[in-house]
Amino acid sequence: MPERPAGQLTGPVRIVGAGLLGASIGLALRARGLDVQLEDLNPDNLRTASGLGAGVPVTGDEPEPQLVVVAVPPDHLGDVIVAALEAHPAAVVTDVGSVKSGPLATVASHVAADRYCGSHPMAGTQHSGPLTATPTLFEGRPWAITPHTSTSGAARGLVEELVALTGAMPLAFDPDDHDRAVARTSHVPHLMSALVAGRLAEAPEGHLSLSGPGVRDVTRVAGTDPGMWLQIVPANAPAILELLGQIRSDLDLLEAAIRSDDREALEGVLANGVAGTRAIPGKHGGPVRPMASVFVHVPDHPGELARLFVDVGEAGVNVEDVRIDHDPARAGGQVELVVEVARVEVLVAALEARGWAVHQ
Amino acid sequence: MPERPAGQLTGPVRIVGAGLLGASIGLALRARGLDVQLEDLNPDNLRTASGLGAGVPVTGDEPEPQLVVVAVPPDHLGDVIVAALEAHPAAVVTDVGSVKSGPLATVASHVAADRYCGSHPMAGTQHSGPLTATPTLFEGRPWAITPHTSTSGAARGLVEELVALTGAMPLAFDPDDHDRAVARTSHVPHLMSALVAGRLAEAPEGHLSLSGPGVRDVTRVAGTDPGMWLQIVPANAPAILELLGQIRSDLDLLEAAIRSDDREALEGVLANGVAGTRAIPGKHGGPVRPMASVFVHVPDHPGELARLFVDVGEAGVNVEDVRIDHDPARAGGQVELVVEVARVEVLVAALEARGWAVHQ
The missing domain is CATH 1.10.3660.10 (6-phosphogluconate dehydrogenase C-terminal like domain)
Structure with a gap:
């Protein structure tokens, strides 16, 4: 049995909108042992999300949720949040929309606005449906929590627990600031x-060949x-x-x-x-350290990248970023390894000793 | 002994400006057995480039060059090209500047303009001096060749040979079009x-934490x-x-x-x-094939990337691009592998079977 969290958030959690974000939250919470109820206007999404184990589609017979997570498209956020506050008079309601002031304007005048605390996980991919949902989608990602002036401490606390359970990093923002x-x-x-x-x-024809x-x-x-x-x-x-x-x-x-x-x-x-x-924060939110690039010519077939990274690993150098620029002329690529400036010399020497064509 | 090319370009080649591009061209030509003469106003550049084996600094006693390559900063291109045409009445002159119409305007009215054929290699790094020069800098890169209306066929041919000797891919452009x-x-x-x-x-403080x-x-x-x-x-x-x-x-x-x-x-x-x-040309100049991303959570220490790429290689999937996004919250990174859409399923299955946390 998964370990149940020790905090206030014990479920059930109702997720409204079982797309990529909603279904991934469901999977993360199910992995922590919480009961998850799923709602979606699209029966396909509901079937896929519940099939993946993200929760159980609502029937009307389930217990009242402790927390409602609204994960619908931006155009519908305000209305669905208000509907959730009204349908579940004891529940805290949050949402995962990428803009916060608009939905808040709809919710703020509601008598139950104290039970609403907005949020926004900085995660997502090119996909939008639940098919590619995963419990690890939020791990280590920033997740903005945006309480408004009348949000209760209890509501905010429950949303903070939600964020912690998904493995994300909570960052508090005023909604407008967010x-x-x-x-x-x-x-x-x-x-x-x-x-x-x-x-x-x-x-014009041919100009983009210089890209x-x-x-x-x-x-x-x-x-x-x-x-x-x-x-x-x-x-x-x-x-x-x-x-x-x-x-x-x-x-x-x-x-x-x-x-x-x-x-x-x-x-x-x-x-x-x-x-x-x-000014963009460095790796792990730490200070920005000076980086430099080392370029390596790599034949373009499976296994060569592996061979390169084995050699990089044996050199004991940590790679901060990688880019592959394919040579338009031949079946090969130039791999750019971004490393700390202080590590460049070690890396170049190690790779050259192993036969790689390297330049800075 | 390196193999001497069979074409018209037999040297000597004089390189004016021994920075990153000039010295790298020198190294590439020396590797093919051509004599290279180096000029630079900066004695440090000259010493570094010749020390690396990019050629021999001029003394005034050397034979006349067959080809002069002008690799000076944009502000001085036109004047230095004209000076080269006048100083070497039998030589073909080219340059490697990133803008072509300005220098050409200076050169076009010159009686010897037929001996000038501009060019522009699409290569270079964040460095500008000769210290990081390498003979492979141009391998597989596009290199624009920009003959003007009075460029002779012989001049153009010699520049094409220069490009071929460096391993670059020649692309002909009208100078203005370039x-x-x-x-x-x-x-x-x-x-x-x-x-x-x-x-x-x-x-404002804190806002960039959402980057x-x-x-x-x-x-x-x-x-x-x-x-x-x-x-x-x-x-x-x-x-x-x-x-x-x-x-x-x-x-x-x-x-x-x-x-x-x-x-x-x-x-x-x-x-x-x-x-x-x-519209940007695909890999190797071929058509753009649909790509998709697979995200993998990777612990942030040397060796883990190697382990990942070994597993990717064993899955037989070719990686078209890679990006590393570091988790701000913990010592770990999310690696994005860009692969052909048709290969996503194979890759995900293979990585999951080997214990990686993967999502699309």
């Missing part, structure tokens, strides 16, 4: 990536299905528009600097970008 | 990445030293400004769509971005 933070770290980067990628769509790793990095997120973004972006319109306005001002400065060959102004824009990349 | 292509695939993505990163520099892999991808290139960009961007001003103007128009559309919650218009912007990412 929305400004995700506009900056997620929504606006996504939209700007789409604008850059949009310029590629109409490139390197840089443009692939910048445009990668723009390749994901627009689906959920069509609800997320409008839901966070004020925070997004504020940042887009600032980017427009910077674009003005940049264009003027290029037009007049004002290199000091151009350097200001570029240096501000460097400062921004350094 | 500049428009790199504005689209490199310069503008870099500048937009800097604008997004610039918004991070001034984020995920997406914003790191979008802003990665903005973290590189502004140095060379301060010369590249002004040198390609017309092509860059044209694209920035188009992005500004798209930004207008995007802001209007968000302001009026016009989801059809928003979908248009996002769908155009998806189309753009799909």
Whole structure:
């Protein structure tokens, strides 16, 4: 039998919306021995999620839930949260939507708003259905908890326990602050990536053959299905528009600097970008340590990457990041290993001694 | 003795500018048995490059070069190319600068312009000096060759041989077309990445703790030293400004769509971005095949990545790309393996059978 948690959250937990996030929460809670009740308007989702062991579809005969987790698309969050507060007069209600102020505006005036505490796990993949749900989806990921002014301590405590049970890292945010933070770290980067990628769509024949790793990095997120973004972006319109306005001002400065060959102004824009990349928290939330890249030529067939990483492991060097850039000319790839600057020399020597073609 | 090439390019080759690119070309040509003469205003670069075996510093007593490769910073390209044409009346002259129309404007009116054929290898790293030069820097990379209207066939042929000797993939471009292509695939993505990163520099305390892999991808290139960009961007001003103007128009559309919650218009912007990412040529220049990601939780110490890639290799699945996203909460990382969609099921089953925590 799985170990039952010692806290206040003992279940049952009702999950409304058995998609990827809902079903993954169900699996994580079931693994800790809690009873999970599943609701979804889509019978396929319900069948898949319960088949995976994420919980039991509701019939109307089950005991009242202690906690309701609303995991429906952004457009419906506010209404479904209110419905849950009304249907379950003793339950705490949370949601896992990626924008918090909109749903809160719907809920705040409700007499039971003290039983609502919003939240937002920073997890998810390119999939949206329950088929790829997993109990480890949230392990080690940030999960924002966004109590509002009338959220009760008991409600907040129960949501904190939920987050802890999934293995995620709780981060408390004011709901408006949360929305400004995700506009900056997620929504606006996504939209700007789409604008850059949009310029590629109409490139003249052959021009994109000069694409390197840089443009692939910048445009990668723009390749994901627009689906959920069509609800997320409008839901966070004020925070997004504020940042887009600032980017427009910077674009003005940049264009003027290029037009007049004002290199000091151009350097200001570029240096501000460097400062921004350094402001992103380092690994494990620690300080940013200086990293450097080592490039290795690797034949493009199964087993070669394994051989490389065995050699890297034997060199005792920890790899912080990896990228594979395929040589367009031949069946081979250049693997970029990102390691701490202080470890570069050891790594290069070890790999060269084992016969790899390496450069920095 | 290294095998001497059978073509017209038999040397000596004079390299003007012994930085990363110049010294790497020298190393590649020396490996094919050609005599290489090195010039650089900086005696440290000259000493380092010749010490690495990239060629011999000029003294004035050496034989006339057959080919001169100008590898100096963008601001000086035009003048140094003209000086090379005048100093070596029988030599073909090329350069490796990342913008082609500016230098050509300086050279085009010269009586010896027929002996000039520009080029641009799509290679380079975060380093700029010769210390990290390597003969394999260009292997399998695209290398644009940009003959202008009066370039002689002999000049073009010699530059094509140079490219072939370094192992790069030659791609012919009209000089203006080349500049428009790199504005689209490199310069503008870099500048937009800097604008997004610039918004991070001034984020309120704690907001960046919600940063995920997406914003790191979008802003990665903005973290590189502004140095060379301060010369590249002004040198390609017309092509860059044209694209920035188009992005500004798209930004207008995007802001209007968000302001009026016009989801059809928003979908248009996002769908155009998806189309753009799909337009980037696939691996080895082939068609883009559908890829999917498999996520694996990996303990964060040397050897674990090796163990993972050994298991991936034994599953017989080819990994197209890898990303490591470190869990901020614990000493561990989530590794994203990008593989062909058709191989996902095999990979997941194989990894789970070997005890890895996997999700899609």
